[in-house]
Amino acid sequence: MSSFFDRYANPTRFMRLATAVVPWTAAATLLLLGSGLYFALFDSPADYQQGESVRIMYVHVPSAWLAMAGYSTVAVASAFALIWKHPLADLVARAASPVGACFALLCLVTGSLWGKPMWGTWWAWDARLTSVLILFFLYLGHMALLNAFDDAARGARAAAILALAGFVNVPVIKFSVDWWNTLHQPASVSKMGMPSIDPRMLLPLMLMAVGYTCFYVTVLLLRVKGEILSAKIRALRLSLMQVANQ
Amino acid sequence: MNNYFSMGGYAAFVWPAYALSALVMIGLAVTAWWNLRVRERDLAKLRDQLP
Known part of the structure; x- marks a missing residue:
């Protein structure tokens, strides 16, 4: 486990790996x-x-799945950052958060556009809808905390704690349609062995879901690369200032 | 064709859902790529200044 991280979580090696992988995922x-x-x-x-x-x-x-996958990325990266203090983990959490927030927003808006003609309302305080709205606010809180302190490390730490505490919301979203009597319909896909969805609908849904996932991986890798370069730029500026002061 | 675009009367809901998804995802991809380019350029400039 730890040798795996030494090997691939090294920023320089990560940059090389990401550069090789991105054309394929794109x-x-x-x-x-x-x-x-x-x-x-x-x-x-x-x-x-x-x-x-x-x-x-x-x-x-697919945007609902990615909203939850994005939050899981942030939470797992935050755990690594808090426990093992790995430098790459903070950058991954920082890179993933806005992407996940965009998918949570897309999920809410497309759901609203679907709900109006089908349920007769843009919005209902239903357990599924409300828990996804909370997910969106958790993303906003995470991004706000990251930039709330002059000391970036303190901001990252506060944001990581929020991300981990908020992770309890992810299973709530998943099971909300089973636990509560919601207006939102229960899952159509995950009933293994007894598909309740027409295969001709399942095919485009799966293609879109895997396509969204590849999109997410591509954008995340590009953004993590960007964060690594930002960190290098900050370090270089600092050392240039020290050289100038001598 | 007109019949297709009317989406059985749901055009006002189906097309905005697709258009917004496309807009947000293209925006995410372009900003991620553009930020990376800018930072690569900044880093190269800084490295030139190194003694």
């Missing part, structure tokens, strides 16, 4: 989202109850 993103959009918009059936509005599912559900 290409996979384009291919998967391209074919996913084709099936989602042209070659999948309308729902027998919801009609054509069901096509919102193909952008709504």
Whole structure:
């Protein structure tokens, strides 16, 4: 375990690895989202109850999954930062947070656009909807704390503690539709062995979900690279100032 | 074709959902790439200043 981290969590080696991986994940993103959009918009059936509005599912559900995956990234990176004080972990949490926040926002907005024609309302204080709204606020709090202190290390520490405490919300989101009697429908995909979704709808949903995941990995790697370079720039500026003062 | 774009009467909900998703994701990708470029350039400039 620790030798694995010594090997790949070294910033220089991470930069090299990310540079090698990004073209592939970017290409996979384009291919998967391209074919996913084709099936989602042209070659999948309308729902027998919801009609054509069901096509919102193909952008709504993947953004919901990514909103939770993004928060899990932030929480796991925060745990590594707090426990092992790994320098890369703070940068990963900082890089992932705004991306996850964007997906949480997309999930809320596309859900609202789906809810209006189907439920007759843009918003309801339903357990699923409310817990995703809380997720969005946790992201905002995390980003605000990161920049709230003059000492960046203190900000990172405070944000990491918030991220870990807020992680309890992720299973609440997942199981909210089972625990409470929600307006939001329960999961259609995860019922293993008894698929409750038409295979012709499952195909575009899965293509979009894997495509969104590849997109997330690509953007995250680019952003972590950016954070590593920022740290190098800060260190270089500091040493240049010291040289100038001598 | 007009019939297709009307999305069975749900056009006002389906197309904004897709358009917003595309807008946000393209924005994320472009800013991530652009920030990286800017930082690479800044770092190269700083390295030139090193004695």
